[in-house]
Amino acid sequence: MTGYDAMAQTYADLFVDAFSSPLEQAAVDAFACHVRAGALGGRVVDVGCGVGHVAAHLVATGLAVTAVDPSDGMLAQARRAHPELSFTSDDASLRTVDLASAAGVLARFSLIHVPPDRVRAVLSDWASRLRPSSVVLLAGQSTDEPGVAAFDHAVAPAWRWHPDTIADALADAGFTELWRTVSRPAEGFHRFPEFHVCAERRA
Numbered sequence: 001m002t003g004y005d006a007m008a009q010t011y012a013d014l015f016v017d018a019f020s021s022p023l024e025q026a027a028v029d030a031f032a033c034h035v036r037a038g039a040l041g042g043r044v045v046d047v048g049c050g051v052g053h054v055a056a057h058l059v060a061t062g063l064a065v066t067a068v069d070p071s072d073g074m075l076a077q078a079r080r081a082h083p084e085l086s087f088t089s090d091d092a093s094l095r096t097v098d099l100a101s102a103a104g105v106l107a108r109f110s111l112i113h114v115p116p117d118r119v120r121a122v123l124s125d126w127a128s129r130l131r132p133s134s135v136v137l138l139a140g141q142s143t144d145e146p147g148v149a150a151f152d153h154a155v156a157p158a159w160r161w162h163p164d165t166i167a168d169a170l171a172d173a174g175f176t177e178l179w180r181t182v183s184r185p186a187e188g189f190h191r192f193p194e195f196h197v198c199a200e201r202r203a
C-alpha cells in the first residue's frame with residue numbers, strides 16, 4: 001500500500017474541487033486549448049490523475065482522457081466519483097498507454113513524487129513516443145533557488161523544481177517551452193510557489 005492509498009479518502013474529502021485557484025484552472029484550460037488547436041486529435045493523458053476531477057474537467061472541455069494513477073486507493077476514489085470515465089493503474093512510465101496516438105500529456109503534482117534523475121528519463125521517454133507538436137503540461141511545487149530540492153510532503157517523498165530547471169529538463173528531453181506560470185498561493189494553504197510549464201514536442 002502506498003501513502004496515497006492510505007490517504008485517498010482524506011484527499012478526496014479535502015480536495016473537493018479540481019482546482020485550488022483560478023490560475024490553476026486557466027493553465028489547464030490553456031493546455032486544452034493548445035491541444036484542440038492542434039492537428040493531432042483530442043486525446044490526452046492525465047498522469048497521476050488522483051481522484052479524477054481534472055480528468056473529468058478535461059472531458060467536459062471536449063477532450064478524451066486516458067487517466068492513470070499508481071495508487072489503487074486514489075483510483076477507487078476516482079471511479080466512485082466519475083463512474084462514466086475509465087481509470088487505469090499505471091505510473092509516470094506510462095507503460096500501458098499508446099503515446100503515439102495522444103495529442104497531449106498532463107502531469108499535475110504527480111512528477112513531484114518521481115526522483116529527479118528519473119523525471120529526466122521519463123520526459124525523454126515521453127518525447128520519444130509522442131508525435132511532434134504534442135503538448136505537455138507539468139505542474140508542481142517550485143523553489144526560488146535554481147535546481148531541485150526534496151521537501152517534506154505529507155504523503156510521499158517529493159521534490160520541488162525551480163521553473164528554469166524543469167523547463168531545462170523539458171528542453172533536454174526534446175520539448176520547446178510554450179509558456180509558464182508561477183503562482184504564490186496564500187500562506188497556510190500552499191506552503192510553496194507552484195509552477196505550470198507548458199511545452200510542445202519538437203519536430
Ligand SMILES: C[S@@+](CC[C@H](N)C(=O)[O-])C[C@H]1O[C@@H](n2cnc3c(N)ncnc32)[C@H](O)[C@@H]1O
Nearest residue numbers: 004047048049050071074091092108109110113
Ligand atoms: C497530489 S496528487 C495530484 C492528483 C491530481 N493530478 C491532481 O492534480 O489533483 C499526486 C498523485 O500522483 C500520484 N503519483 C505518485 N507517484 C506517482 C508516479 N510515480 N507516477 C505517476 N503518479 C504518481 C499519486 O498516486 C497521486 O494520485
